[in-house]
Amino acid sequence: MKELKFPCMDVKLVPIDKVIANNWNPNKVAKPEMKLLAHSIEEDGLTMPIVTYYDDKIDKYVVVDGFHRYTIVKDYFKSDVIAVTILKKDEKNLMASTVRHNRARGVHKVDLQADMVVDLIKKGWTDEQVSKHLGMTPEEVLRLKQVTGVKEVFKNRDFSRSWIINND
Template sequence: MNEGIKFPVMHPMMVPVDQISANGYNPNQMAQNERKLLERSISEDGFTQPIVCYYDKIKDIYLIVDGFHRYTVGKTKFKLSHLPVVLIEKEIENRMASTIRHNRARGVHQIDKLASIVLMLSNKGWSDKKISDHLGMETEEIMRLKQSTGLKEAFINHEFSKSWDVFEAKYYPNT
């Protein structure tokens, strides 16, 4: 049925953060807004993905293959003493390849589907700020996504500036 496929995800274990270590070769960097989104995700949803590690028996440490940013947030932001880890047993060159695969296999969002979700949240009464906070997006990006779904629907719950009222009262007082 599942011949040849391993399931390390079925064997998570809690490991002291002091025994977990970065691998020294991960080229992945995380932008500040993505880090804040990861922090929010862990805060609201918990740790839903374990950190993938290789156990170095000689040094008695768990070297991160995937999940460095989850590890960092768990250790520094939430001050966790233990983190969920799953193990893979591979030589260094295969661990490096695995790290790259994990980094690149994240997928991208389809704009039209993302725009539909933003519009649906807006129609449910979510403000642009709330959408921005929960999805980790800039408000300008939200506005562009809303515009791509149709202007009337996009701005139905938008709070507009009162500056136009002041302008009209000043320059068109009799209207």
């Protein structure tokens, strides 16, 4: 059996100005997801350290994974420090690590997301709270509620009349 390493157990708090982006990350995040990431960090704190390697030639920690978290902590929260873990690999393997971290995140399944929306509404959240805390537009919340076909999630909604019968 291959030995399992736990770099996540060796977290360091370093000055944020000693951390820089790598020059190979192909991952881009859209503005709504960046807003959700900022909200997530605001609500939960930085729950995962930034994965880095230390480049002693320039005396900097270079981001392997977590660039967008790093950006939010630096630019939105204006923090002076950030939590990092440090990998010790050659550049080819660090580049591969970046891609693995990016690709291993998975995707949301619409039906499971819809079930979660319904469950949160049943637990007392409004559509607005679901929208805010899950980073969804009101239209997305509505669509996911419609996917479920569960009538009780619509019970507190006002509906406009499509047409009115005029008895003239």
